[in-house]
Amino acid sequence: MTMNGDGPDRDHRRPEGVTDKTVEALGALSKALETTxxxxxxxxxxxxxxxxxxxxLDRAVRLLREAGRxxxxxxxxxxVLGRNVIPGHWTFxxxxxxxxxxxxxxxxxxxxxxxxxADGRDHLYEAELKEARRTVGHPxxxxxxxxxxxxxxxxxxxxxxxxxxxxxMPQA
Numbered sequence: 001m002t003m004n005g006d007g008p009d010r011d012h013r014r015p016e017g018v019t020d021k022t023v024e025a026l027g028a029l030s031k032a033l034e035t036t037x038x039x040x041x042x043x044x045x046x047x048x049x050x051x052x053x054x055x056x057l058d059r060a061v062r063l064l065r066e067a068g069r070x071x072x073x074x075x076x077x078x079x080v081l082g083r084n085v086i087p088g089h090w091t092f093x094x095x096x097x098x099x100x101x102x103x104x105x106x107x108x109x110x111x112x113x114x115x116x117x118a119d120g121r122d123h124l125y126e127a128e129l130k131e132a133r134r135t136v137g138h139p140x141x142x143x144x145x146x147x148x149x150x151x152x153x154x155x156x157x158x159x160x161x162x163x164x165x166x167x168x169m170p171q172a
Contacts, residue, residue: 006136006137006142006143006144007131007143008127008130008131008143008144009143009144011121011122012121012123012124012127013121013124013127014118014121014124014128015118015119015121018117018118018119018124022117022118023118023124023125023128024125025117026113026114026117026118026124026125027124027125027126029110029113030110030122030123030125030126032106033106033107033110036102036103036106040098040099040103043094043095043098044095046091046094047091047092047094047095050085050091051091054081054082057076057077057080057081058081060076061073061076061077061081064076130143131143
């Protein structure tokens with residue numbers, strides 16, 4: 001913790017005895033899980049988009065019938081509408097299989113690793129990165145949300161001055 005008390009809260013400080021390599025490994029594990037969360041989100045997008053497309057096929061079938069193309073409507077309805085996306089599976093089953101086979105075991109492992117190796121403290125790697133990169137004492141670089149912030153007017157003035165300096169202009 002910094003001398004003015006503006007440091008990470010207890011939940012974001014490394015427990016005694018936890019090595020740099022352990023923090024780095026847990027950071028890599030967290031990043032991998034975050035990527036898996038994103039992949040899972042894309043899987044849900046696949047699920048919803050495929051479902052929306054399948055429902056739109058109902059309209060195509062109806063329009064083909066109205067257009068006097070009942071043979072096309074029948075083929076579309078029997079060959080594509082409601083079809084499995086992979087053998088024996090609709091998209092909800094793909095999501096369920098992903099969740100039970102990969103996602104949940106991964107989440108369980110990550111949680112166990114954080115509990116066992118870091119006393120349950122999440123995001124130590126990121127918290128230490130934040131602490132190394134922030135400007136101590138700067139009102140927009142506080143370590144915690146409970147730190148007092150300057151007034152909005154003063155912050156705008158400071159930000160304007162900082163922006164002007166960056167662009168080679170004299171401070172106001």
